[in-house]
Amino acid sequence: MDIRRLRLWESRNATVLCNDLIQVVLEDQGGMVLELSSSTPAGGRLNAHLLPHYRGSGTSVFSDENGQYWKESPFLYQRAGSYLSFPNYGPGFSNEETQQEHNGYTASSYWMVERYGTDPEFGGVWLMSLVRNRKEKWQVRKIDMLLPNHPVHYSASVITNNGTEDLVANVAWNNELGSPFLESGCVLNASAESWSTGDENALIGINSRLVPHTSFDDWKKAPLKEGGTVDLTEVPPVLGKSDFISGVIPRTASMGWSSVINPRQQMVYFNFFPGPASLAEDEVPINFNNFLFDYGGRSETPWSLYPGGMSQQYSLNCGSGTNNLYSGLENTKPGDQVMGADSTIIIKAGETKTLYYASAFCAYDNNRIGGNFSSVEQVVEGIVLKRTKSWAFIPADSTFHCLKRVTKRLLASE
Incomplete structure (x- = not known):
């Protein structure tokens, strides 16, 4: 177990956390998790997370003389890997009452590192950081x-x-995955059982293939604009298309989850979080699995080298949240629902609520899991992915028992 601070570039710092299985590199800017890496069965080491070709390395987009390339967006300038979007998820906007950044203030701002260390009870390493909107x-x-x-x-x-x-x-x-982990032939899975597409204009410079504003139960048969259907659980080669879908988490689920499996490399990326049935009163609900299929369908900068050019990005976002598809707060009112589930959270004046979330990345032994799994089971020591008589095991604290105890202890000392 180890934790240390490091300098990436001038005024760009990060924290490295590692154990015997994975390494995490978490940048202060935007709270971006640049790296979640693990050893592969072939003996190498692989980072699952996307590091976009356009990612800036300067102090800020506002001090970069080429800032217009990133549309003067701090989020696009520092975007990478996994990150938290709050209080907006979708396009930025401003009006007389508020100004909301693209994908949220938390992904656009600087996170102040308050403390870090090791935990005497569970033997883990932890980092505590803060972002505040005064x-x-x-x-x-x-x-x-x-x-x-x-x-x-x-x-x-x-x-x-x-x-x-x-x-x-x-x-x-958000969990944005890229090459070399993400490649054609990867397979996707999620806890959602019903899906919807939204307004394709919510995504900048998009060329999409799915029918907008529609719902479907089987994401192996998603409706195409040109007619017919497509299996969204299979990652294709570059298509020149990008699409966004949300799927509602079953109200009876004790755990929500999403996954990406690379069968060629025998690696699995697995996100999990408390489901609606196990949520405590002081916890933030996650109502939807969100998938952004960025298969080369963005013709605007910074995805392309110039406006109207070819997209240089091939990636997948397999995150989850409580959101109105990708419309953001501008087109969302309190009480609005998508597929029968709330699209916003409400935190009352003076109230505190906590969102628990985790991402696992590891190899698996049974190559039959590469054809995807049919069910997920929570057990005492972890999570089991099942496919008929075959299975894969991920050592994990699926109820967040340890994290909840550490969080309570750290906050009590503030």
């Missing part, structure tokens, strides 16, 4: 943790409304 009067204190012998990055995002009015928000974790 104008909107809210803050998020995040605790990232690794445990011994778990290939899992655990995170608790503690959201506090310091204002005098209720805070209505989107909240989502």
